[in-house]
Amino acid sequence: MKLFDGGRAPNPRRVRVFLAEKGIEVPVAPVDMAAMEHRGPDVSSRNPLQRLPVLELDDGTVLCESIAICRYFEEIQPEPALFGRGAVGKALVEMWQRRMELNLLFPVAQAFRHIHPAMKGWEVPQVPDWGEANKPKAIEFLRLLDKELREREFIAGDDYSVADITGLVALDFMKPARIAVPEELANVLRWHRAIAARPSAAA
Amino acid sequence: MKLFDGGRAPNPRRVRVFLAEKGIEVPVAPVDMAAMEHRGPDVSSRNPLQRLPVLELDDGTVLCESIAICRYFEEIQPEPALFGRGAVGKALVEMWQRRMELNLLFPVAQAFRHIHPAMKGWEVPQVPDWGEANKPKAIEFLRLLDKELREREFIAGDDYSVADITGLVALDFMKPARIAVPEELANVLRWHRAIAARPSAAA
Numbered sequence: 471m472k473l474f475d476g477g478r479a480p481n482p483r484r485v486r487v488f489l490a491e492k493g494i495e496v497p498v499a500p501v502d503m504a505a506m507e508h509r510g511p512d513v514s515s516r517n518p519l520q521r522l523p524v525l526e527l528d529d530g531t532v533l534c535e536s537i538a539i540c541r542y543f544e545e546i547q548p549e550p551a552l553f554g555r556g557a558v559g560k561a562l563v564e565m566w567q568r569r570m571e572l573n574l575l576f577p578v579a580q581a582f583r584h585i586h587p588a589m590k591g592w593e594v595p596q597v598p599d600w601g602e603a604n605k606p607k608a609i610e611f612l613r614l615l616d617k618e619l620r621e622r623e624f625i626a627g628d629d630y631s632v633a634d635i636t637g638l639v640a641l642d643f644m645k646p647a648r649i650a651v652p653e654e655l656a657n658v659l660r661w662h663r664a665i666a667a668r669p670s671a672a673a
Numbered sequence: 674m675k676l677f678d679g680g681r682a683p684n685p686r687r688v689r690v691f692l693a694e695k696g697i698e699v700p701v702a703p704v705d706m707a708a709m710e711h712r713g714p715d716v717s718s719r720n721p722l723q724r725l726p727v728l729e730l731d732d733g734t735v736l737c738e739s740i741a742i743c744r745y746f747e748e749i750q751p752e753p754a755l756f757g758r759g760a761v762g763k764a765l766v767e768m769w770q771r772r773m774e775l776n777l778l779f780p781v782a783q784a785f786r787h788i789h790p791a792m793k794g795w796e797v798p799q800v801p802d803w804g805e806a807n808k809p810k811a812i813e814f815l816r817l818l819d820k821e822l823r824e825r826e827f828i829a830g831d832d833y834s835v836a837d838i839t840g841l842v843a844l845d846f847m848k849p850a851r852i853a854v855p856e857e858l859a860n861v862l863r864w865h866r867a868i869a870a871r872p873s874a875a876a
Contacts (some may be wrong), residue, residue, distance in 0.1 A: 568740065597802045
């Protein structure tokens with residue numbers, strides 16, 4: 471199997487952190503996103519959406535979408551469980567993974583893509599007003615998250631999960647997107663410090 | 674258990690179609706979204722994001738996010754399998770569910786929310802330029818999908834799945850969003866006719 475990986479972008483990092491938590495090593499085919507190689511033939515022929523990461527299995531099956539790739543590895547190596555345990559546990563992880571993605575990672579990415587001058591060729595057309603509108607959305611969600619994290623250690627409950635991975639990647643992406651985490655959100659900051667200190671965060 | 678359901682909006686419909694395909698009946702607590710009841714105490718106390726649908730289990734556990742609610746029902750009643758079978762099958766359904774959501778349902782919803790005058794109080798601030806920018810994104814993805822559907826019956830392969838449900842809801846949502854499906858996309862139209870003719874589509 472082979473993972474087409476593009477370095478610093480948030481979605482490839484989600485898969486790398488996931489694999490590090492599982493202790494799985496996958497041969498990497500590096501793709502230079504800065505040189506737009508993800509729009510070249512190697513990626514385009516496998517993912518017509520021209521996005522990374524892309525996982526190619528030994529039989530030629532191609533899996534795209536970071537969470538779908540993570541799900542594949544959860545299925546072939548269930549431990550440690552990162553998508554939850556039992557019907558309710560799995561549903562709660564899915565709920566929180568989606569909340570972190572749709573209410574934090576997504577708005578942060580929109581702010582970055584629609585405002586940063588380097589993204590002009592990536593996001594066509596850039597709509598700076600939409601980018602700006604997303605900054606308070608991200609902050610508002612973090613305020614809600616701060617209340618939730620008063621009562622538990624991780625995003626989806628007592629165990630680390632893929633929801634924490636999406637959260638880590640989203641929070642770290644706030645820096646290039648130029649959105650500051652409000653200092654008073656002590657629970658969010660405590661959670662982020664703990665997650666960022668895990669060896670997997672370096673992936 | 675009790676499902677707080679809000680009528681015609683796309684996400685509540687996703688869960689209803691899913692339940693109809695599974696043959697599961699859940700008692701419904703109706704929420705009048707037109708009267709903004711989803712921002713009232715019944716929903717807010719269960720989902721601080723004030724969105725529908727919301728599933729409350731008998732022990733008081735609250736599940737939000739339509740796909741997380743669907744996942745719960747898949748776990749407690751696996752047949753018919755709507756999230757795929759086996760590691761690769763499950764990953765492919767997840768990949769296509771996400772593609773339908775992120776590249777079709779999401780752009781269509783953005784066009785609707787940022788342009789339709791009735792959405793002024795729902796999407797603050799409305800950014801009409803962003804709404805318009807999403808219309809060609811939806812069409813572009815449909816063109817890609819049309820090529821995929823040349824070779825298979827359903828979105829994620831030979832079996833109907835939750836990816837078809839997201840696709841059905843997204844395509845039907847194009848009408849209020851005022852985006853027309855290009856007539857030449859014969860495979861998309863053939864697929865939509867077949868999916869819309871299933872009894873579950875009336876849910």
